[in-house]
Every structure is written in C-alpha cells, then in structure tokens.
Amino acid sequence: MRTPGGILAVLYSVAPAAAKPGVDQQIAQLESSNSKLLQYPTQFTQSIMPKAIHSHNDYWRDVPLLTALSFGVASVEADVSLINGTLYVGHENQALTPDRTLDSLYIQPLLQILHNQNPQTEFTAGSTSHNGVFDVDGGQTLQLVIEIKTDGVATLPSVLAALEPLRSAGYLTTFANGTLTRSAVTVVGTGNSPLEQIKELSPRDFFFDAPLSQLTDPSLNTTWDATLAPLASTDYEAVVGWNGFGTISDEQKGNITKFVGDAHERGIAARFWNTPAWPVSARENIWRALLENGVDWLNADDLAAASSF
Known part of the structure; x- marks a missing residue:
C-alpha cells in the first residue's frame, strides 16, 4: 500500500491506526506535532494585513513598535531628543529614561525583524529586493516618522548615524541619482527636522x-x-x-x-x-x-x- 506524503504522512504517523480524525482533529494533531511542514521563516506577522494607519506617539504604548505591527499599522512615530550624544525617545524630558532610545526601541528591533523576514537561504540567493515587516505584503514599506524635539540642525547628523544599521543592510527607501528606490522602511522627519539640510542630502534616506x-x-x-x-x-x-x-x-x-x-x-x-x-x-x-x-x-x-x- 502506498504511503501518502506531505501533511497526510505526518497525520498517519501520529494518529492511531483505527482513528479517522476530522479536519479539526487533524489540524490539532499537526500543530501539536510541531511539524516542520507548518513552519516557514517569515511567520513573524503571519496573517496580519497592513493598514494605512499612523501610530501617533507610538512610543507611549506599552510595547512600542510591536503593538502597532500586531494591528497591521504601517506607520509609527518616535519623538527624539539629542542629549549628550544619545537620541532618547519621549515627548518631553520628564519622560526620558536611559534605556529608551531610538536605537533600542526602533532601530535594533526593526533590524532583527527585517533580518528574519529576509533569510539568507538557497532560495534567496541572488535576490536584490527586501521584504518588509508584513508577511502578507512583502512590498509594503513601514513608515518610520521621527519627530526631532531638539535643535534640528544639530540633531540631524545623529539621526542619520542612528539609521546606519538599516541603511547598510539595504532596508531604507532611498533617493539617489534621480531615482527613488523604495525599501522596507521609509524614514520621514517631522517636528524640528531641518528642511534645507534634508534637501541637501545625497543620497537621501531621511525625508521630510x-x-x-x-x-x-x-x-x-x-x-x-x-x-x-x-x-x-x-x-x-x-x-x-x-x-x-x-x-x-x-x-x-x-x-x-x-x-x-x-x-x-x-x-x-x-x-x-x-x-x-x-x-x-x-x-x-x-x-x-x-x-x-x-x-x-x-x-x-x-x-x-x-x-x-
């Protein structure tokens, strides 16, 4: 007798010989078996539909960034203040803490998420494009709005430097040589972001x-x-x-x-x-x-x- 392959093979291997489980039982058995047939590398936002919602003052949420992504929100906002060379996140100085920085709350989490969404495997060899944070729509960019609270001209270089991990990985939407290339994250400056200095950026991956x-x-x-x-x-x-x-x-x-x-x-x-x-x-x-x-x-x-x- 020919043994069925794929998902059914797992079912037959875990179900009693006399059992004829219905579809709900089969699903439960597969899930409890921790089968690799149900696993793939970009499941972080599995079944979450991206939506054109802007998470105003996203850093106020119990869990910044991740809560927004859990609802499919495709734009998040972080207020930043440059103090002693570090970009702290918060609405005013009274709300700042040493641990809550642009890097810790947004840059590093996004870097990890996007690395997981873009695994280096035999199937991705030679690929030049990058998936975004949403599994159901890999081409959807996440808009990261950075509101500069301190002096814009003085703060902009630190913001640009903070973006380097995302930049070097190719995850930032960029305007260069007359061409706008969209990628996984589009960074937009607001608040005290300095328009004239942003105009001069070439290439530009921090927008206005x-x-x-x-x-x-x-x-x-x-x-x-x-x-x-x-x-x-x-x-x-x-x-x-x-x-x-x-x-x-x-x-x-x-x-x-x-x-x-x-x-x-x-x-x-x-x-x-x-x-x-x-x-x-x-x-x-x-x-x-x-x-x-x-x-x-x-x-x-x-x-x-x-x-x-």
Missing part, C-alpha cells in the same frame, strides 16, 4: 514631512514631491475644525479635498493630526469623512479601534 496646507505656498521656496516629502501633514483642528457632530460643512469638506488634492498632484500622501479622540462616535465620523475624501493615513491613538474601523 511637508506642510499639507502650504504645498502651494511660493514663500517656502520648495518644489514638493515624493523624492523629498513622501508625507504631508497638518493640524486638523486648525484647517478643518469639524467636531464630528451634525454634518460637515461644504467649506470644511472643501478644505480636506483641496489639501489632499494638492498632495496627490505631487505624489505625496496626506495626513491630518490633532483629530478629536472623544467622544468615540464623533471621532469615527471624522475618520469616515477623512477617508471618504481621500486622506491616505488615518492618524490614531487607539490602534485597536482604528484597525477595526
């Missing part, structure tokens, strides 16, 4: 969070596009202001569509921050209005709610 409501302002003397600013953001309260109750006015909706249109004409993704978080019904009405009018990134503090919205 453009002012969404000023993309057409000639006084900024900047040609905005995705090679400089893949992301543009603005304060929702200041430029839209609808509180989520009743019906959004035509003027308020027009501001959303105008600024989103300005960004999209330039190949830039749009985000509004400072959206109301409570009451929940109002928050969700605002989220709905933003998404229906073309906003690319849903800025969120409640990742569980945003991921199921």
